[in-house]
Amino acid sequence: MSYNPKEIENKWQVKWSEQQAFEPKDDKSLEKKYILSMFPFPSGRLHMGHVRNYSIGDAMARYYRKQNYNVLHPIGWDAFGMPAENAAIKNGRHPKEWTYSNIDYMRKELKSLGLSFSETREFATCDELYTKWEQEFIIKMYEEKLLYRESTTVNWCNECQTVLANEQVEEGCCWRCDNEVELKEMPGYYLDIRKYADELLEDLKLLEGKWPSQVLAMQSNWIGKSQGLEFTFKLSDASKEKLGGKFEGFEVFTTRPDTIYGVTYTALAPEHPIVKELIKNELLDADVIEKITAISNMTEVERAKAGKEGFELGITVIHPLTNEEIPVWVANFVLASYGGGAVMSVPTHDERDFEFATQYNLPLKYVIDGGEEGKAYTGDGVLINSDEFNGMKNSEAKSAIIKLFEEKNLGRGTTNYKLRNWGVSRQRYWGAPIPFVHCKSCGLVPEKVENLPIALPEDVEITGEGNPLEKHPTWSNCSCPKCRAEAKRETDTLDTFVQSSWYQFRYATHPDKWNSCGIDKEDVNYWLSVDQYIGGIEHAILHLLYARFFTKALRDIGFIDNLKEPFERLLTQGMVLMDGAKMSKSKGNTVDPDALIEKYGADTARLFTLFAAPPQKELEWNDSAVEGAFRFLKKLYARKSKVTTNELPTIEHSSLSKEEKLARAKVYEALQKSVDVYEKTFAFNTLIASCMEALNALDKQDNGLVWSEGMYIITHLLEPITPHICAELSEELFSSKNLAGKIEVLDEVFEQDTITLAVAVNGKRRAEIEVASSAFKDEIISQAKESVAKWLEGKNVVKEIVVPNKMVNLVVK
RNA sequence: GCGGAUGUGGUGAAAUUGGUAUACACGCUAGACUUAGGAUCUAGUGCUUCACGGCGUGGAGGUUCGAGUCCUCUCAUCCGCACCA
Incomplete structure (x- = not known):
């Protein structure tokens, strides 16, 4: 059959x-x-x-x-x-x-x-039983202050009609629908992942060598730890007055405190509270207000593409060390979400600040020696124009200046992360409801644990417009778990990544x-x-x-x-x-697994998938190579007729022919390799190749015992990859005994009467010799010399190297 | 720009510690069996040369008796992040 x-x-x-x-x-x-x-x-x-x-x-x-x-x-x-x-x-x-x-x-x-x-x-x-426990975790996280609700600028996808986490924005677009993401201010729930930033970064070390280095690097970059100085720029008295006394100043973060004497302007994000205040009170020209608002409404991608743009705000701050008056600008490249949404600008030692300063004719002040005029110098050097720090190496000045700030209580050394807190609110129906209640008198109240799960209503209308839960006529009506007054259920659901x-x-x-x-x-x-x-x-x-x-x-x-x-x-x-x-439907270059299984069976699908490339690499689909995998299984199945005994036979190795010995060696080579493959390298492609080699070698002889042993071991080795055919053959031939436990490698099968050695002259392969495996070095060398006599004529052999079981190299002059 | 990886036949890919480069498979060529074959089997298949030979792991150097493997520089491609102060 x-x-x-x-x-x-x-x-x-x-x-x-x-x-x-x-x-x-x-x-x-x-x-x-x-x-x-x-x-x-x-x-x-x-x-x-x-x-x-x-x-x-x-x-x-x-x-x-x-x-x-x-x-x-x-x-x-x-x-x-x-x-x-x-x-x-x-x-x-x-x-x-x-x-x-x-x-x-x-x-x-x-x-x-x-x-x-x-x-x-x-x-x-989406099982309610799963939702139930997840909601319990969420409530506990709220109680432990790991979850909070706040209103802030969020990534909004208008196509999906929902907020996205930072991690779900890819090059400024929605990870799901590729729509450009807008920035929008709205309330939402956040998980305080930043609290774990350092631990998440530190523990990456535990994963070294166990996770792909690429993934470790990506996570480390994403967390984006950097160290520097945080301090407050105090507003000048006039500016304070202009802002109605609502602000004393603003915080900035810098990784380059060594360049602090080179600050010639500062810049705020368009979303910064001070900017908002100026706009609110119309303290800026109408066209400037219009332009800042326009920037605020831009997507991240648009801002990045737009090129640098900024406006002087007509207010000033005082440099904490020099007491100079420094102008404050608003600039489109300052991120609201990092470092307090404000930067100190040192155009002489920062490319970006330089570009902006050049564009708007802002002054330059060099404070580190080593650069050229008319360029930003970002390298190391000695401080100049920096009062008491003149002459100090900038690498030392970093900590010295932080120390000065701390002593004078002007600022502090601090760590900043790019990682932002995880926004888990989604304004969608098909998700786990966030188990909170809004009460007029008690505010935000978590649901009682005994009332969980808060399940989704079944009768909803889903149109793609707005939040279906919010539009549901009754679902959000509830009573406050605390005071029992009428209240409204939260209609946001949790990000699927929570599950x-x-x-x-x-x-x-x-x-x-x-x-x-x-x-x-x-x-x-x-x-x-x-x-x-x-x-x-x-x-x-x-x-x-x-x-x-x-x-x-x-x-x-x-x-x-x-x-x-x-x-x-x-x-x-x-x-x-x-x-x-x-492979994607839109490109029409897909292979349907069902059709593949229908035509060749699951074992062929699995075999090909693991054979065509190592698992970590891309796999290029190839229909005729699938045929090849199928052919191998057909051949394997057909060879069951060669088996003569239903257990692992004992074979007297020394009495076998050359082909029989070779077949056994190939079979055991595959067995030997399998541990490494299954436990370490996962290079299933090489194990499958070894099994193919073994079967090819078995085909070159006709000893029933050697065949039995070979089939016993090959079906054992391939069972994890092609389980059906191996289970079938094992059952029929060996009562499935070969699928339980380990098979020991027999070293004797690797022993051979003669060994073939390559002979090289000056590292160049010239001949091949066959020597007895017991041969001494002298014998091997003299035989080797004979085989390459032609290349030795008129030369002196100055060195003889014998690599056991591999080759002989003769060095001549 | 920063970070991570990858470069080996016509193709997918192999190659413990540096030790016969191209295993295994696909494809191709020729043959056998066949009414036929997109079935099966056999043989061949890195490039170049009539041949002896020469050249071959992206490129250039280096270390070594010997380098795909180690070192330096360089080029190309892919992936991720990206005005992060």
Whole structure:
């Protein structure tokens, strides 16, 4: 009978499901492995990226399960989010119905790939039971002051009609719909991730060598720690008066306190309170007010593209050291959200300040020696024009000047981060409701924990205009949990990234406890951290930063014990490409996993995915290479007729022919390689190649015992990659004995009677010799010389190098 | 501009500590079997040369008996961040 993947795969998928073969065991004394592939968004159908992600994770999970580890390999659904609402708008389907029916379909697709997921630990993040516990965490975070509500400038996507977190803005555009993001002032809820900035940065060190360096670098840049001086510029008396006495001055931050004597102007962000005050009281020319307002209404991208623009505000501040009067400007490049929204400008030693100063003819004052006139000098040097600090190296002056500020109580050394707090409010329906109530007398009040979950109303109208929860006639009506007066429920929902920040703990929590707690500490102590996490690089900052933060926050508010990092090791898989471009529906260059499985079977799909490229690299799709993978499995299946015994045979190696010995050596080479591949390098492509080599070598001989041993080991090795065909062959040929436990490597198979050595003259390969493996160095050298006599004529051999088992190099003159 | 990576046949890619560069697969060429083949099998396949040979891991140097691998410089491509004071 020839290879029939459909029949085999169906048989085993049913069998595994019946046997509950992939459920983790409750016994906590067992050694565990937690293998996690990032869970999918239930978009409707699997794509090849999913197939790759889950094939990699499944190979690891199956490998460890076979080594008798207690393996947790769960799957679930990252189920809230915009696309569900878009489907509602487009096709009139309810987001909930759309989501759960997608899940049902995709669950079948996953099953058809033969993935060894736990079935009992599956959940969707839109399950009310999941929402319930998440809301409890949110309330606790509010009580512990990790969550707060404030009104500030936010990123607004008008297409999605919602606020976005900083991390969700890519080059000034919405991560979902690519619309340009606007800045808008509005209230929202924030998680204080900045409180953890330093820990998040420090703990990246724990992940070195375990996470891709690229991801570590990206996170480190994103956190963006910098050290410097923070101080207040006091307003001149006249300016104070002009502002009605409402401001004493404003704070600035600089990483270059050594250049402080070179300050010739200061600049404020258009959103700065002082600027707003000037506009409010019409203390600026009407056309200037108009222009500043125009800047305020620009998107970030527009501002960046616009080039530098600024206006003198007609107020001045006093330099804290020189007491000089310094003009204050407003400038479009000053960010409201960093360093207090104000900068001290030193055009002589900062490129950006220089450009602005040149444009508006502002004065220059050089304070570090070494540059040229008419240019900004950003290098190191000795201070000039800086009073008592003249002659000091600028690297030393940095700390000396900070010290002076601190002594005179003018300012302080401080650390600043680019990282901004995580805005988690979304003005959308399909998300977890933020469990708060607005009461006229009590203000913002968290819902009582016993009332959770605050569930979404089912009867909503989703039009894409405005917030469906806000427009719902009755849902937001409630009573205040504190005073019982009539109150209004919060209609914002949580960012979907909140759900994916703690799902790794939910999987680890035994399903029997899912009703009684969100996270079980003991279960988490046993299963976490995740031994191997696998997913796309696109989450390098977003999800992976949030999940790290959430882990630390949940620890600090008492929901988990002393866990530092959730993901011990991270593998970021490369994209699946077709014709050099990412597969996408709009480009029409997709491969449908269902069709692929229908034509070749899951094993071929999995084999090709792991064979075509190492997992970390991009994978270029190639239809005929898929055929090649299929051909190999057909061949493997056909060779079952060669097997003559149903167990691992004992073979007397020395009595074998050359071909038989070579075949055994190839088989054991693959076995030897497998540990490294499955546990360290994940270069499944090389393991598969070794198995192909082994099968090719077996084909060159016809010893039944050698064949039996070979098939026994090859099906053992490939089982994590192509589980169905291997399970089938193992059952039929070896009563599945080869799929339990380890197989020991036999060193004797690598021993050979003769060795082939390359002979090089002056490093250039000239000949090959065959010597007895017992041969002494002298014998080898004389034989080598003979083989390359032609190149030695008339020359002196000055050095002879023998590399054992490899080559001989003769150095001649 | 800053940060991270990657450059090896026609293609996807291999290559412990520096030790026979191109394993494995695709593609291609030729042949066999076939009514036929997008099936299967066999052989060949880095470039160059009639040949001996020469040249070959982006480029240029260097260290070494020996470099894809180590060092210096350089070029190209990809990814991320980007007026962060």
